[in-house]
Amino acid sequence: MDEFLAYLLQFSLLNQQQLDFIASKATSLSLRKDAYLLEAGQVPRQVGFVLEGVIRICYYDNKGDEITRNFIDEHRLATDLRALEYGLASSEYLQAVTDCRLLVFAKREWEELAHTIVGWNDIMNRITAQHLREKLARISPMMAQDATTRYVEFLENYPRLANRIPLSYLASFLGITQSSLSRIRKQLR
Amino acid sequence: MDEFLAYLLQFSLLNQQQLDFIASKATSLSLRKDAYLLEAGQVPRQVGFVLEGVIRICYYDNKGDEITRNFIDEHRLATDLRALEYGLASSEYLQAVTDCRLLVFAKREWEELAHTIVGWNDIMNRITAQHLREKLARISPMMAQDATTRYVEFLENYPRLANRIPLSYLASFLGITQSSLSRIRKQLR
DNA sequence: AACGCTTTTTGCCAAATGGCAACTGGCGGC
């Protein structure tokens, strides 16, 4: 729990009373590898915060191929905040890549936080904006680079992730085939 | 000016007095094709809103090649909001791709808006988050697709842009070479 | 119309990547 509060304090000044209130709203959840935290078509009903493990965001393209769009590891929010806010069905899956431990806020509790904590939405918007900026900053240079460079930079940007992710997911995230990625790895040794 | 106020009203409920106040802070600016609204290394001192024309966001990679990271067309904010907020130097260029007409708020005026209009930062965070989400939603599927698909989808996503942008910028944005894009175009007719 | 400048198109070949299928290796269940 303290991990989440420390995370919030990066984005805001919250007093002890507020922190206690926030803590009182959280529950904990374990996910087995491959289990879904959220499935496409569902309306999200909770917000997760990853304490341990890796979750991936994926969807299916118009050819039916599964595409991994992103990874969420420790100390990141796992939910579709937009879909949650507007009560929309999500278009993506959130699936555990490894066994995971999460902190979870049910939608009702989350909204109570929004009503009770002054500036809660402001904090969330900041967090959202920062996460999106980081993702964008990592993803947008990737298109202009070849597969090897993309892989090497992934290793630099997410050093703690590479050895926990199946090759197929990583290849899909990098926009190359599994075979190509395997060959690239080989060449790098 | 009304265009900008209408834009704001999409994200918020502002009364007439607030709108008038906002309007009083804006000035207008014309940019010639190829002129810079912001250069890398500079600390941004203003926020632009594109009334007419196209601006691109670009930077130089470690090989010295110029990469176009995004386009900003009518009714979009043109600035580095993060750098502006924290007084940081921007790492990117904002360059006019065509002649442009902009609405401009100097940093000082922009901050006065933040202090005067209740919820101004909240509005800006919403706008930022939404823009980032849109960009991400368009960019992230691109890596998994071949160059032709990326080009076709660009045409669908930005129908009003394609004919106003030099081929080289577009190719760079799509992560392919100018020659390849030219060949792809040829094949599509 | 002729010129100079920039943008776009092409040709040629090399390199990177994809598609498919077979092979290998690790690991848990029996």
Add this chain to the structure above:
DNA sequence: GCCGCCAGTTGCCATTTGGCAAAAAGCGTT
């Protein structure tokens, strides 16, 4: 220890894309 399963690797060849340089097309100026 053997088997089966899954993830990762490799071989083979087709396709895509890049790199480079030359040619063509567009455009404004004179």
